[in-house]
Amino acid sequence: MSNHHLRDRNLSLRAIGLLSKMLSLPDDWDYSVPGLVAICQESKNIIQGALKELEKNGYLVRTMTRDSSGHIGYNYDVYEQPQHTLPRPEKPFTVEPCTVSPSTVEPCTEKPATIKY
Template identity: 55%
Template sequence: MAVFRVQKTQNYTIMSNHHLRNKTLSLKAKGLLSLMLSLPEDWDYTTRGLASICKEGVDSVCATVRELEAAGYIIRRRIRDKNGQMRGMEYTVLEQPQPPEQGP
């Protein structure tokens, strides 16, 4: 068996293999989560922002984000202004899944 090694000197990402070994995630979800983990914290994590650097469109990215959210790898929280108007979404991207919060 051939072994390939890449010299890592710059511009690489270190992440957990957990999501890559998770058999319940689609390849698309594994790839998107890997991409999201490689981005800086101040990146535009909206579906439009993510679609701008992917081949897939906004709808496909949105469906994949929902898959990752259901699996516990992404937590989304709506951000509202003082008047209660929705102003955006806050994303928490996790290397290890977190069980979804149980509602009352």
């Protein structure tokens, strides 16, 4: 394991610890939030926040997958050093366009929520 992430001032101690744990696992380990919660002493929300931080800083690339029964999952690519050029998934996830008639939908009067990661 490289020491690069240990010296990265952009990462919190929580993200450094989770990345160290993830890098110590075998390559074929099945990464998932419930799996990481099971081996760490942190809650699901804490693990999800650390994963977002690692993703934001280029140490983690998550790609969405869908199995034959329609269940959604994620593939995790974990890196010892940040990836400045993040790979793009071959088949990006797309959302179906809305088919509701505009005349049946009331206009939204609320301001959209701002989400900060």
